Amino acid sequence: MGDDGVGLAAPQVGVNVRLMVFNPMGRDKPGNESILVNPEIVEQLGGKELGEEGCLSFPRIYGDVERSRQINVKALDATGQPVKLTLTDPWVARIFQHEFDHLQGVLFHDRMKPSVLETVRPELVALEEAFLAEHPAAKVQRLAPAKGAKGFGAPKK
Structure with missing residues (x-):
C-alpha cells in the first residue's frame, strides 16, 4: 500500500468507481490486499468501539472515530465474482468501514x-x-x- 496506508478507495485517487483495496498488514505483508468492487455492509455486529484513525487524504491528522467491531459484507472480487465476508477482527472491520465511507462521500472527520x-x-x-x-x-x-x-x-x- 505505500505511504504506510492500509486501505485506499478509488475516489481518493480521482477514480469515480466503487472500488476499494485494503491490506490490514500494510507494507509489512505486501501481497495480502483485498480488492472489493461495489461493496455493501449487510449487517453490523459485535457492538461499537472508539479507535484512532488517520487517512492518506489528510496526512498527519488523527482522531477517535466510533465504528462497528464486526460486520458482514458483500461485494464482487477483482474477477467480478460475488463474495461474502464476515469481518470479525475489529481492526479489519474498521479499515473496511473507513474505506466504505469514502465510497459514500463520508470522511473520517465527519464521524468524529x-x-x-x-x-x-x-x-x-x-x-x-x-x-x-x-x-x-x-x-x-x-x-x-x-x-x-x-x-x-x-x-x-
Missing part, C-alpha cells in the same frame, strides 16, 4: 464527535488554506466550530 473534531480543526483548516493557495479559484465551505470553541478555527468577532 464534535469535541474530537475541534482538536483537529486547525490542521484541517491549514490543509484547506494550502489548497486554496495553490487553487485560488476554488471554493471551500467551512462548518462553524462548536459553540464555545476558542483559538484557531473559532469564529472571528
Whole structure:
C-alpha cells in the first residue's frame, strides 16, 4: 500500500468507481490486499468501539472515530465474482468501514464527535488554506466550530 496506508478507495485517487483495496498488514505483508468492487455492509455486529484513525487524504491528522467491531459484507472480487465476508477482527472491520465511507462521500472527520473534531480543526483548516493557495479559484465551505470553541478555527468577532 505505500505511504504506510492500509486501505485506499478509488475516489481518493480521482477514480469515480466503487472500488476499494485494503491490506490490514500494510507494507509489512505486501501481497495480502483485498480488492472489493461495489461493496455493501449487510449487517453490523459485535457492538461499537472508539479507535484512532488517520487517512492518506489528510496526512498527519488523527482522531477517535466510533465504528462497528464486526460486520458482514458483500461485494464482487477483482474477477467480478460475488463474495461474502464476515469481518470479525475489529481492526479489519474498521479499515473496511473507513474505506466504505469514502465510497459514500463520508470522511473520517465527519464521524468524529464534535469535541474530537475541534482538536483537529486547525490542521484541517491549514490543509484547506494550502489548497486554496495553490487553487485560488476554488471554493471551500467551512462548518462553524462548536459553540464555545476558542483559538484557531473559532469564529472571528
